[in-house]
Amino acid sequence: MLEELGKRAQTASRALAKLSSIEKNIELEKMSDALIANAPQIIEANKKDVDAAAANGINEVMVDRLRLDEKRIWAMAEGINKVAKLKDPVGETIEGWINEDGLNITKKRVPLGVVGIIYESRPNVTSDAASLCFKTGNAVILKGGKEAYHTNKVIVEIMSAAIETQDAIQFIDDVTRESTNALMKLDKYVDVLIPRGGAGLINAVKQNSTVPIIETGTGICHVYVDEAADFNKALDIIVNAKVQRPSVCNAIEGVVINRHIATEFIPKLEKVLGKFNVEFRADEDSFDLFKKATAATEEDFNTEFLDYILSVKLAANLEEAIEFINTHNTKHSESIITENIATAEKFLNEIDAAAVYVNASTRFTDGEVFGFGAEIGISTQKLHARGPMGLAELTTTKYVILGHGEIRP
C-alpha cells in the first residue's frame, strides 16, 4: 500500500517541479478557498475526533488543540494564502562561476522531491505542512496522529480535490504504528522525513528510519545569568522564557546562575516566578538560597519539563556554565544575560546550539519571528538545516553545468 503511495508521490513531485511560481500560487489559493467552502464538512469530521478524545479521557488542553471551529479553519486557510505570497526559493541561483576548464557552473535551488511528515495531534499541521511543501515544489506524505484521524483525512481530501496535481498531497489512511514504520523504510521514494512531536516519536524515527531525517523540536533550553548581568533584564527574560508558553520547545527548562551573584539574585527570581507558581528544582548549592524548592536530581537536568518547573544550577564561572549547558542541552536555544562583551562573545562561540542569544529570550527561536514568513519546524540537528526552517530548508541544490564540448584532461 505504502509502496504504491510513495510511487505516486514521486511521480507527482516531478510534475510539481515543472510548475512556475504563479502556477503553484494559484493552486495554493484553490486549496485555501476549498477549506473555507468545506468548513462544515471539516467541523463534522473534527467532531468525531473531539468526541472520541473526550470519551477516552484525554485532558482538556489536548482536546482544545484538536478542536476546529470556523475561526480556526479560517486561520488555516489564511495560513495557506500567506504561504502563497512568500517568495519561492526554487530556481534561485545560489552561486555561479566559470571553472578553469571553461565550464559555466551554477548551483541552483531545486525541490527535495518527496517529504514525509509524521506529526501528533494538531490538525492545522496538515494544511501548514502540505502548503509549505507544495510551495517549494515537493510532494508530501502526511502521517498524522490517530487522535486527529478524521479531521486530517478530510482536510487532505478537500485540499487534494481542489488542485490539478492531486497526488502531491498524500495521506496515510492508517493510524497504526506499522504504517509509520513502513514510511521510515520508504527511502526509495521519500527524500526526507520530518518527525514533529515529542521526544519519543523523534527518537523512534531516529533509530529506525532509513530515510534521511531532520530532527525537530526537543528543547532543553537555558538562561545563564552572568556575574555582569543586568538583573532586570535577567528577570524579565527568565519570566518570558519560562512562563509565557511553557509547553513549547523554545521555552527554558533551566537557569544557570553565576555563584557570585546567586545570593542576591535568587530571592528576586523566586519572587517573580513565584507569582506563576513555578516549581524550582535546585542543585545542592542553590537549594538553601530558596525559600521553597525541591532538590534537583541528575534526571531533572536532562528533562524537557514543558511545564511550570525550572531547574537551577550554580556555576563557579563562565567555563563551568558552558560545560554544564553543553552537557545537558538539546542544542536548541541558549541565552546569556551579561553586560560584558568578552563574556558574551565566549558564550556565543562555545555554546553548542542552533540559536545562541545575548540578553534576549529563547522564545524568539521561531521561523516567523526570525522573519522567514513560515516555519516547517525547528531543526536540532546539524546536517542540512539548523534552527528554524523556512522554505529554503525544504529545497536541495543541483549543479547545472554548461559546456561546449569539454572533456576532462
Next chain:
Amino acid sequence: MLEELGKRAQTASRALAKLSSIEKNIELEKMSDALIANAPQIIEANKKDVDAAAANGINEVMVDRLRLDEKRIWAMAEGINKVAKLKDPVGETIEGWINEDGLNITKKRVPLGVVGIIYESRPNVTSDAASLCFKTGNAVILKGGKEAYHTNKVIVEIMSAAIETQDAIQFIDDVTRESTNALMKLDKYVDVLIPRGGAGLINAVKQNSTVPIIETGTGICHVYVDEAADFNKALDIIVNAKVQRPSVCNAIEGVVINRHIATEFIPKLEKVLGKFNVEFRADEDSFDLFKKATAATEEDFNTEFLDYILSVKLAANLEEAIEFINTHNTKHSESIITENIATAEKFLNEIDAAAVYVNASTRFTDGEVFGFGAEIGISTQKLHARGPMGLAELTTTKYVILGHGEIRP
C-alpha cells in the same frame, strides 16, 4: 571502547572549535612535516599490508592502490599543505539582519563537531580526511579498511603525535565489522558519518546508522545523445566519460541515444569505443545496429560496472530519455549532448541528479575540478550537501542573536 573514543573526540572537537585559522594551519603543517620525517616508518608498516594483500591473492590493481612509496607519501604531505592554504569557512557570516523585534540575527558557519569516516583500501584517504576535518575544526574518527590497517594506524599515530590536540584524530584500532556497527550507533558523540566506498558499504551504513550520514559515491551516470547533437562532441565526450578512468563514480555506465539518429550514430560510437575494447550491452532496439553487442538485461541498466562496459538504450524522444535516466540513475552526474537550447533546458530542469551537464563530460564532477581546492567526497543525497563536497560541507551553522533585553511579545 568506542564510547570512550567518541567522548575523547567530542572533547577534542570543542578545543578545535576555539582555534583560529592560523593556529589550525600551523598544526596542519606540523602534520605534513611529520609524514615526511617519518616516511620510512610508514613504508615499513605499508609493506606488511602490501605483503599480506599479495599473499591473499588480491589483484595487482588493488595492491597498487594500497602501496606507498616516498613519492606517494610526499604527495600526501603536499595534500595537507594545500589544505592548510585553503580559506577557512569557519566563522563566515552567511547572512544577517535585524528582525522586527530589533534582534540582530546572524547565521554563522561553525564546525560540525565530530565526523566519522568509514573507508576502504586507499591509505591516502587517512591523511586527506584527517586534514580536511582538522581544517574545518572537526574532530575525526577514522575507520579504514582492513587491507590498509598497519599503514592507516601508523599514519594516524604520526599525525596525532605532531599536534597539540592529539585526540582530534581518532583511529579505530579494530578491523572487525563490529566496530563499524558500533560507530554507526554512536550518535551521542558523532555528528555525521561519511561512508566512502562501494555500494555494499554505503548501503550497510544507510540501513544501520543512527548517526546522520552523507551518502557518497555510487555513480550510474549517463550521456544522452539528442537528435540535435553535434556528433563529434558526443563521441569525444562519451569516450572521455567512459574510458578515461572507468573505475570512478563520475564515469558513465550508459548512453541513451535518440532513436532518430541511432542508425547513423551507433556505428561511429562502436568505432571509437572499439579501440578501447568496450563491451556494449544493448537494449532490444539498438542491438541490431551494432556489429557486436550483448543483449542488455534490466539488471545491466541498474549496475555500476566501473569497467569497460557500456549499456545502450534508445529513446523515442527527450521525455523518454529523461524518464529512463531518472528511473535508473543514482542521482550523481548526467549529460546531454545537444545544440538545441530548449532541449538542453528541459533536460537540465527535469533530470534528478547532483550535477547535470550540457555538452561536457560527466568526469568533471569533482571538488578540485569545480574549484573547491579539495574534496571529502561526492554526495549523492539531497540533504545537507549534494555533489562535490568541499570545506563548507564539513560545517554547520549557528544563529547568533544579539539582544538588549528583548522578550517575546
